[in-house]
Structure formats: C-alpha cells, structure tokens
Amino acid sequence: xxxxxxxxxxxxxxxxxxxxxxxxxxxxxxxxxxxxxxxxxxxxxxxxxxxxxxxxxxxxxxxxxxxxxxxxxxxxxxxxxxxxxxxxxxxxxxxxxxxxxxxxxxxxxxxxxxxxxxxxxxxxxxxxxxxxxxxxxxxxxxxxxxxxxxxxxxxxxxxxxxxxxxxxxxxxxxxxxxxxxxxxxxxxxxxxxxxxxxxxxxxxxxxxxxxxxxxxxxxxxxxxxxxxxxxxxxxxxxxxxxxxxxxxxxxxxxxxxxxxxxxxxxxxxxxxxxxxxxxxxxxxxxxxxxxxxxxxxxxxxxxxxxxxxxxxxxxxxxxxxxxxxxxxxxxxx
Amino acid sequence: xxxxxxxxxxxxxxxxxxxxxxxxxxxxxxxxxxxxxxxxxxxxxxxxxxxxxxxxxxxxxxxxxxxxxxxxxxxxxxxxxxxxxxxxxxxxxxxxxxxxxxxxxxxxxxxxxxxxxxxxxxxxxxxxxxxxxxxxxxxxxxxxxxxxxxxxxxxxxxxxxxxxxxxxxxxxxxxxxxxxxxxxxxxxxxxxxxxxxxxxxxxxxxxxxxxxxxxxxxxxxxxxxxxxxxxxxxxxxxxxxxxxxxxxxxxxxxxxxxxxxxxxx
Amino acid sequence: xxxxxxxxxxxxxxxxxxxxxxxxxxxxxxxxxxxxxxxxxxxxxxxxxxxxxxxxxxxxxxxxxxxxxxxxxxxxxxxxxxxxxxxxxxxxxxxxxxxxxxxxxxxxxxxxxxxxxxxxxxxxxxxxxxxxxxxxxxxxxxxxxxxxxxxxxxxxxxxxxxxxxxxxxxxxxxxxxxxxxxxxxxxxxxxxxxxxxxxxxxxxxxxxxxxxxxxxxxxxxxxxxxxxxxxxxxxxxxxxxxxxxxxxxxxxxxxxxxxxxx
Numbered sequence: 126x127x128x129x130x131x132x133x134x135x136x137x138x139x140x141x142x143x144x145x146x147x148x149x150x151x152x153x154x155x156x157x158x159x160x161x162x163x164x165x166x167x168x169x170x171x172x173x174x175x176x177x178x179x180x181x182x183x184x185x186x187x188x189x190x191x192x193x194x195x196x197x198x199x200x201x202x203x204x205x206x207x208x209x210x211x212x213x214x215x216x217x218x219x220x221x222x223x224x225x226x227x228x229x230x231x232x233x234x235x236x237x238x239x240x241x242x243x244x245x246x247x248x249x250x251x252x253x254x255x256x257x258x259x260x261x262x263x264x265x266x267x268x269x270x271x272x273x274x275x276x277x278x279x280x281x282x283x284x285x286x287x288x289x290x291x292x293x294x295x296x297x298x299x300x301x302x303x304x305x306x307x308x309x310x311x312x313x314x315x316x317x318x319x320x321x322x323x324x325x326x327x328x329x330x331x332x333x334x335x336x337x338x339x340x341x342x343x344x345x346x347x348x349x350x351x352x353x354x355x356x357x358x359x360x361x362x363x364x365x366x367x368x369x370x371x372x373x374x375x376x377x378x379x380x381x382x383x384x385x386x387x388x389x390x391x392x393x394x395x396x397x398x399x400x401x402x403x404x405x406x407x408x409x410x411x412x413x414x415x416x417x418x419x420x421x422x423x424x425x426x427x428x429x430x431x432x433x434x435x436x437x438x439x440x441x442x443x444x445x446x447x448x449x450x451x452x453x454x455x456x457x458x
Numbered sequence: 459x460x461x462x463x464x465x466x467x468x469x470x471x472x473x474x475x476x477x478x479x480x481x482x483x484x485x486x487x488x489x490x491x492x493x494x495x496x497x498x499x500x501x502x503x504x505x506x507x508x509x510x511x512x513x514x515x516x517x518x519x520x521x522x523x524x525x526x527x528x529x530x531x532x533x534x535x536x537x538x539x540x541x542x543x544x545x546x547x548x549x550x551x552x553x554x555x556x557x558x559x560x561x562x563x564x565x566x567x568x569x570x571x572x573x574x575x576x577x578x579x580x581x582x583x584x585x586x587x588x589x590x591x592x593x594x595x596x597x598x599x600x601x602x603x604x605x606x607x608x609x610x611x612x613x614x615x616x617x618x619x620x621x622x623x624x625x626x627x628x629x630x631x632x633x634x635x636x637x638x639x640x641x642x643x644x645x646x647x648x649x650x651x652x653x654x655x656x657x658x659x660x661x662x663x664x665x666x667x668x669x670x671x672x673x674x675x676x677x678x679x680x681x682x683x684x685x686x687x688x689x690x691x692x693x694x695x696x697x698x699x700x701x702x703x704x705x706x707x708x709x710x711x712x713x714x715x716x717x718x719x720x721x722x723x
Numbered sequence: 724x725x726x727x728x729x730x731x732x733x734x735x736x737x738x739x740x741x742x743x744x745x746x747x748x749x750x751x752x753x754x755x756x757x758x759x760x761x762x763x764x765x766x767x768x769x770x771x772x773x774x775x776x777x778x779x780x781x782x783x784x785x786x787x788x789x790x791x792x793x794x795x796x797x798x799x800x801x802x803x804x805x806x807x808x809x810x811x812x813x814x815x816x817x818x819x820x821x822x823x824x825x826x827x828x829x830x831x832x833x834x835x836x837x838x839x840x841x842x843x844x845x846x847x848x849x850x851x852x853x854x855x856x857x858x859x860x861x862x863x864x865x866x867x868x869x870x871x872x873x874x875x876x877x878x879x880x881x882x883x884x885x886x887x888x889x890x891x892x893x894x895x896x897x898x899x900x901x902x903x904x905x906x907x908x909x910x911x912x913x914x915x916x917x918x919x920x921x922x923x924x925x926x927x928x929x930x931x932x933x934x935x936x937x938x939x940x941x942x943x944x945x946x947x948x949x950x951x952x953x954x955x956x957x958x959x960x961x962x963x964x965x966x967x968x969x970x971x972x973x974x975x976x977x978x979x980x981x982x983x984x985x
Contacts, residue, residue, distance in 0.1 A: 143982065201824060202823065202824070203824065203981055221823060223826040223827075226825060231820075231821075236820060236821070238821040242737075243737055250733060251730070251733050255827045486906045490913070494912060494913060494916055497916075497921050498770075498916055501777060501778050502774040505775070629751075630745040632751070634751035634754070638751075638754065638755045641762050642758065645762045645765065650762075651770070656769055657772055
C-alpha cells in the first residue's frame, strides 16, 4: 500500500471547543440574553493525535462528556473541528464529499437513523437508492445480514413497532448494507438486554472477521470494549490518557486478583464478622466466597484465609479486564 | 374552589414565561392584518370614489382590522389542539382520577390565556394609537364593555371548540376539524370582513347562527356601533347559544370518557 | 438525476401507503381545504359587492387569481409542506446528523420525503376551479398564455418553498422554536391579494425581499396581456436568485450546526 494511505485515519493536534451561553429561564432571562450573553468556552477535545491502520478496531472509553461522541462526529464529518488536522481515507471529513460519505457509516445507539413510519425492508430499499448499491450486491448483502442477525420475521413491520433489540439489529443492517470501509459505532448496545447485547456483539465480531473494516467503538459497557476492541483509547476531559493495546494495559494494571473460596461442609462462620487484613469479600453466594486482594499480597491473604476459615476448595484468578479499565478510568478522574 | 384559582395563576405564569418571539409573533400578525387592509381598502375607496362603505369610513375599517386580531385572541384564547393532544397522549388520564372537572380545568386554563390577552391588547392598542386614530372612536366605557362581552363570546367559542376536540376519543386526528372551525368562525364571525358588508340576505341568515356573536359583536361595541339594548340582547342570545352547545359537549365528553376507560389504558 | 427520480418514486410509494391508514383524518383534511377554498372565493365575492375593480382587476380576473393562489397552496401542501415542517424539529433535536452522512442532497430528502395524497386531491379540485374560471371568463386567452400561467404557478410554489426555507434557517443559530417560520405563515397572506393593490415601499419589499407576489399574482398577469418578458423575467429571476439565497443560508446554517454541536 502507498505510504500516504497506510494510515486510514490520521488525526493530529485535533481540538474542538464550542461556546455555550448561559441563559436564565423566563422572559427576563430572554431579555437579558438579548443584551448581554455570558459565553462559556467548552473544550471537548484538546490537541489529540490518533492514527488508525486498516482493519483495526478501536475502543473509545471515557466518562460522559469526555469527548468520545465529539471525536466520532468529527471523524464522520458531522462536526467541524476547531483546529487541527483530520484525514479519513485521504478525505477531510467535514468537506462531506459524496465519495467520502459513501464509504463510511455511523451507528448511534441513542439516535435512530431509520424512518419510524416505514418497515425495515422499505428503509433498506431507500438506502439502496441513496448509496446506489447495485441490485445483485444489495440482494446478497441484505440476505447475508438478515440471516446473520436473524431478523427475517420482522422485516415487514414498521420500525416503531419493533423491540429495542430488533431495532438495533436493523440499524446495524442499515449501516452495513453499503459495505463501508470505516464504521463508527457510538454506544451500539445502549439500553439493550443481555441477550440482545450479546447478539449484537457476536455479530459485530463476525462481521469484522469477514470484512475487515476499520471500526471505532464507544461504549459504556466495558464488556463491549473487552470483547470487541484490540486497542483501547481512554479519553478524559478531551485528552487521551491512554492509547494502546488492550492486553498490555490489562497486564500492566492488573493491580488486584480474585480469590474464590468454597467453604467446608461444617463451616459456620458468619462472613460478615470476618476481619481480614489482606483481602475483602466482594461477593457471597452460599458456600462460595469471593475475595479481592492486592496482587502483591496474594500469599499473605491466602494464609490468612486458611487460618480463619474451613476451606474445601480455593481458586485464584485474574481480575476481569472490564473492571481493570473501569478502575483505570476512575483513577484518572 | 381554591384549585380554580391555582390553575388560573399557574397558567398566567406560564403565558408570561413564553419566549419573546411568542409576543413578537403576534405583532407580526397585527401588522400584516393592518397592512393588507390598508392597501386593499384604500384601493377600493379610490376606485369607487366613495367616503364610506356599508356605513364604515376608511378610518373605521382600518381600526376594525387593527383591533380584530386582539378580539380574536381574547375570544379564541389558545385553541392549539391541546385538548385533543391530551386525549391522544394520555395526559387526560389524570383527570379520571383527580376530583376536578375536566372541562372546567381546560376552561380556566384558556380563560387565563385570554386574561393575559387583555394585557397584550392594552399595550398593543396604546402603541397602535400613535399611528391609527383609535382614540377618536374609543371610549373607556366601550372598551370595558367590549372586554366584558368577549367573556361571553369566549364561552361560546370554548364550547364549540371543546365539542370538536373531544371527538379525539373516536377519531385519529381532529386538528383538521379544528382548522375548519377556525376558517368558518373567522369568516362568518367577522374576523375577515366586517359582517355589515355582507349582502343583506347573508346577514339575515347569519343572525340565526351563533357566529356574529364571536368577533363581530365585540367589534361593534368597540367602535360604538351598538347601543345598550343591542348589547343586552347580544348577551342574552349568546348565552342561549352557549347552553345547548355546552350541554352537547358534556354529553360527548361523558360518552368519550366511558369509551376511553372501557377500552382500558 | 435518475438516482433522485428513483428516490422520489420510493417517497411516493411510502407516502401513499401511509396516507390511507387514517381514513377519517384523510377525508377531514380534504374537507378542510375545500372550506378554505370556499372562504377565499366568498371573501372576494363580498368585496366585489362594494366595488367593480380591485387594483385594476375585474371580478373575473380576481377569481382567476384566487384559483391560482389555491393551486399554489395545494402544490406546496402536496409536495413540500409535511416534509419541511419537520426541518426545525430536526435542527433543534440534532437529528440532522444522519442526513449529513448520506451521499444525497439533504434538502432534497427533507423537503420531498412526504407526499400528501389528501392535498393532491385538493390540488385536483383547485385546478378544476381554475379551469372553471378560465372557461367561463369573457376574456380570450391564447393557448400559450394558459400554458405559461400554469408553469409560472409551479414556479410560484417553488418560490414559496424557498422563502419558507430561508425563514427556517435562523433556527440554526437560535436553537429554539421554528425561527421566523411562523412569521412566514403570517406574511404569506400578502400573497392572497392581487399585487396591484400594494404601493410604494411595501410593493418593492413584496417583489424583491419577501417576493410573495411572485407566487400567484404575477403568474396571473401573464393572462391579461401584460408585458410577457417583464413577467417571465421577474418570476424566473426571483426563483433563480432565491435558490441561491436559500442554498447559501442553508449551507451557512449547516456549518453553524456542525460547529455548535458537540
């Protein structure tokens, strides 16, 4: 590949500030605002740099208002950046060239792209015309997507009558019909129940395997990030506080381990009264106790547990990666 | 009776908190009305070479068109299909539980809106009197009687409108019916042309309908064209019209509620 | 171009199947506009009880003008109104996002998405009314005059849409309400009277700033032997000029939309 195209997405020194003005409610506030407005500059993104190679899938995490959605919207061309340089597949997104728009796709979990008064099938027909997808390609893609997401039964039902999970599946189909090279997923599993979340995740993984688009994913659910992303970017107050491999960060920041203890048959100890120096109970389920312990104190904690409890079985495991990221975000807050 | 008052005050506050464009908006309506009337009627007076049409001078006609939007606002209040919307969106549910009458609540809300309209009218007319010789024709007495008569007209229009809006219990969308009511009342109520200009036969037919008591009668009082006995008769006739229409609306509302709760929420 | 025709055929298909879902609403709306037509015609009947000429036009001529106004209204209601009604809502809620992402003109999509079948019925009624007034008129028309009359009416409803879009664009900056659109619906009433009554600065404003008299009044003039080039030049000139103005403001608005949101 030519060197300038080696990076599909190239962002340098990207900054986005926007102004909001404070307005007091009521007629008085409106009148005040006519004459004197108090402007507040909000920095959504602060000189960030990002490079993404073809086929990468990047997870973007951060607290509410940290700048995740702003970044996604700038990359897709909805928002103008205040300063800095953005290139996606060689295009400047905010110029919004048709050729660029044809190769990208954005899914926002909180904002429907489909037309509520139409059945999904009609929506897809419309998208076929919009993206000028050839008949045979359209048929093949649609059949494949409908099959993978198992929604063939509800294709003729108005979108508004679908369940949230079904609707999200339809949104995914709508976003992928034209085989975009770059897919932005902003909170794709928000509000879905566990089964639907898993179905969406499995589908995204499978799709990525087969088509290898760039995917940029923001989510509140660490499970999404853990399952889908290979690379992690943590945003805090408009700055990237971490950008790197998901596994590396997990290893580096595994500060705690988990000890699962099965109590012996005759154990009659009230775990609530247990006072342990090195570990704390985070979960209890009948005979099963789960302790969280500092990674450096595992031996000491185990000794203590064996001394105080009648143990029939014990297992030490790594802390869940999702929790690791969550801790990391908390610490940087 | 206290809830009566509470709702009234609450609604007044809500109207006052409206954005500034809501108030400016009405200014545009009045100016457009006057502008079109000015050019239309001056062109007619010019081409016919007359000084009065159906007993109205050019000045009086101009005042008519300047004032009638205010009268319309007082009488129609906020006929913004709020009632039918409440029926569609289920906002009406709470009135099945609350120990207050639905129609009375709605009426008080609209009365509050109209009361705010009086303020708007005073300010608006004071401003307009710099450009149009309103003061030459208006006495304080007439102004007070006009506003008072608008109270009766308000009841008449409220129940007409209410009857249509609560048809929302049966039909998918009734705003088109409401718009029809607007067209018909505006034209036959004197909101578009003074009724005195209508052909005589039309006028005599109209006198058997409630329409002239909506906007035309208050306007006649405002311009000092109605004497005491006419006003008195107007109040009586309007009240007689209000009764059957109100009774009809209660009948419809009852059936509607029954149908509504019967189907289940 | 074929892409847009294909898209529009889809819009048509969806709108047709949706509009017949609510039968009562559908008939009520048709009836509503019929009442609007009757009131408009009666208004001028009353006026002509007191005068023989209005702005130099006879009753016959004014009735043809009224029918032109009814057609312009029905046209914009049929093709643009329902779609354009949602634009301020989308802007305020930030729902333009997806329209900005599609490789298709956003205004095309927003303005033409909804075809109102009920208004189309009214359009037919309005055309019939105009044919009635044209054929019963004592004035002789050439066939090309009638053709131009209808073409300029089409142009008039396009100008109607342009002015409407222009009055919507302030929403991009104020972020509330419907911008100046409500004022637009009020001021539009200037179009309901023959332009010949307006004089002085108001006339110039209605010709060039808010060109409401280009909607139906000037198209009617083409029938009455006025200077053909003047009328044609004016109407087409206005629609070209305002296409640019509307596009410019819309683009500027979108730019503001995309720099203000986060």
